[in-house]
Amino acid sequence: MSTTKRSLKRPLVFALAIFAALLFLFLDIRVVGDDPRPVGSAEDIAALAERDDLNVLFILVDTLRAHHLGSYGYERETSPTIDALAGSGARFAKHLSQSSWTKCSMASMWTSLYPARSRITRYEDALPESAVLPAEILQEAGFRTTGVYRNGWVAPNFGFAQGFEVYERPAARSVGQDVRRENPTVRHGGSDDDLLHATAEFLDVHGHERWFLYLHFMDIHEYLYDEDTARFGTGFSDNYDNAILRTNVVLEKLLQYLNEKGYRENTLIIFASDHGEAFSERGLEGHARYVYPETTEVPFILSFPFQMESGLEISTRTENIDIWPTILDLLGLPAMEGVDGESRVPELLAAARGEPLPERKRPAIAHLDQNWGQRQRSSAPHIALVDGDMRFSYTTIQNEEPRLELFDASEDPDELENVIDEHPEVAERLSGLTRAYIDHSPEPPWGDEAPPLEIDEIQLNQLRALGYQIP
Numbered sequence: 123m124s125t126t127k128r129s130l131k132r133p134l135v136f137a138l139a140i141f142a143a144l145l146f147l148f149l150d151i152r153v154v155g156d157d158p159r160p161v162g163s164a165e166d167i168a169a170l171a172e173r174d175d176l177n178v179l180f181i182l183v184d185t186l187r188a189h190h191l192g193s194y195g196y197e198r199e200t201s202p203t204i205d206a207l208a209g210s211g212a213r214f215a216k217h218l219s220q221s222s223w224t225k226c227s228m229a230s231m232w233t234s235l236y237p238a239r240s241r242i243t244r245y246e247d248a249l250p251e252s253a254v255l256p257a258e259i260l261q262e263a264g265f266r267t268t269g270v271y272r273n274g275w276v277a278p279n280f281g282f283a284q285g286f287e288v289y290e291r292p293a294a295r296s297v298g299q300d301v302r303r304e305n306p307t308v309r310h311g312g313s314d315d316d317l318l319h320a321t322a323e324f325l326d327v328h329g330h331e332r333w334f335l336y337l338h339f340m341d342i343h344e345y346l347y348d349e350d351t352a353r354f355g356t357g358f359s360d361n362y363d364n365a366i367l368r369t370n371v372v373l374e375k376l377l378q379y380l381n382e383k384g385y386r387e388n389t390l391i392i393f394a395s396d397h398g399e400a401f402s403e404r405g406l407e408g409h410a411r412y413v414y415p416e417t418t419e420v421p422f423i424l425s426f427p428f429q430m431e432s433g434l435e436i437s438t439r440t441e442n443i444d445i446w447p448t449i450l451d452l453l454g455l456p457a458m459e460g461v462d463g464e465s466r467v468p469e470l471l472a473a474a475r476g477e478p479l480p481e482r483k484r485p486a487i488a489h490l491d492q493n494w495g496q497r498q499r500s501s502a503p504h505i506a507l508v509d510g511d512m513r514f515s516y517t518t519i520q521n522e523e524p525r526l527e528l529f530d531a532s533e534d535p536d537e538l539e540n541v542i543d544e545h546p547e548v549a550e551r552l553s554g555l556t557r558a559y560i561d562h563s564p565e566p567p568w569g570d571e572a573p574p575l576e577i578d579e580i581q582l583n584q585l586r587a588l589g590y591q592i593p
């Protein structure tokens with residue numbers, strides 16, 4: 123090679139290297155935005171348990187149906203901030219809530235027990251003092267714990283305040299002139315903006331300590347939105363989407379605040395919901411009546427104190443009862459004993475390492491007592507068992523045989539066509555498991571005064587197939 127050629131080539135290589143470096147820097151800046159977190163790895167996830175500086179922010183958005191979020195495949199742009207949280211963290215793509223009614227669902231989430239075991243299925247039910255809740259474990263580990271809620275179903279009289287140093291409704295401030303509340307259920311007024319004020323108040327006092335903050339958002343349940351910024355029309359489900367968009371803006375402000383105050387790099391954020399919402403898919407609107415997918419497929423997103431360059435997707439079936447076993451495992455804290463949920467840290471690490479996810483071996487369960495609000499009537503459970511793509515539905519009907527249905531999501535993504543006659547063996551197996559769940563679920567870890575039931579070996583095997591730890 124002549125000297126002339128070499129001297130021509132060197133500057134070219136140099137220029138290309140500079141260009142590549144600038145491009146990388148540019149792309150990196152675009153990924154990071156004003157998010158201060160460093161980029162993390164599977165090893166950083168595994169090492170969270172060793173950290174003693176980690177805070178926990180639990181964002182519970184009431185009545186948030188997964189399918190109405192961009193990151194869960196919705197065509198409308200309702201949720202850019204939530205999607206960004208998922209895109210730089212971990213998104214559980216097929217996630218089931220345990221009920222479609224707040225109290226029942228939240229009791230299962232906090233106790234990591236299916237409703238038949240938590241026994242919080244009726245209007246008058248409350249968690250006993252002897253139940254061990256995650257906030258108690260965090261408090262014991264030295265976290266300052268505060269819960270701020272705007273839904274009366276998680277009020278202290280139902281046992282939900284256990285482990286919280288402070289557990290209260292936020293002060294209700296007046297809402298803007300252009301705010302509409304289409305579905306008013308909260309007598310206390312205010313809006314989720316009040317949670318921002320409560321957060322700032324809490325962190326001003328305890329921000330320098332290790333903290334756990336639970337914020338229970340309620341605006342979407344109320345279809346509360348700003349008329350000025352609403353962009354999705356005026357129908358029932360349009361206004362629901364307008365409310366999601368408004369909640370997204372509140373969350374954006376919350377994250378911005380955490381960024382500015384320097385909390386993002388030492389805070390684990392959990393984003394979850396208690397149930398979804400129906401829009402007449404089966405003739406009914408709202409929630410707390412059935413446990414079909416519209417009201418039980420919910421988001422679950424984790425945001426780490428670092429960014430995962432491309433968000434992790436956990437595609438195996440998970441449930442709200444898995445949330446706290448996963449969080450306690452991530453934090454390296456003692457597990458809750460004798461519970462139904464499982465840590466999904468193995469799935470998170472497998473996804474982060476690009477390895478195949480562990481296979482799920484048992485069905486997931488959702489449950490609602492359709493008579494939860496009627497003290498004089500006996501229980502009438504609607505149970506759904508989700509096993510792979512199959513969803514078995516068992517509906518109690520007064521003075522009649524229960525209605526049994528089977529839906530196949532692989533053929534019918536909206537799960538509206540009952541294919542029970544085409545899969546008799548699947549239906550029979552899932553029907554047996556449903557009966558075992560209803561009739562013979564073990565007592566909760568905190569015990570029970572009711573006499574123990576006599577059950578045979580077949581029933582014991584059915585309970586084991588549901589994942590109960592029975593010797």
Ligand SMILES: [Zn+2]
Nearest residue numbers: 184185224396
């Ligand atoms: Zn709710």
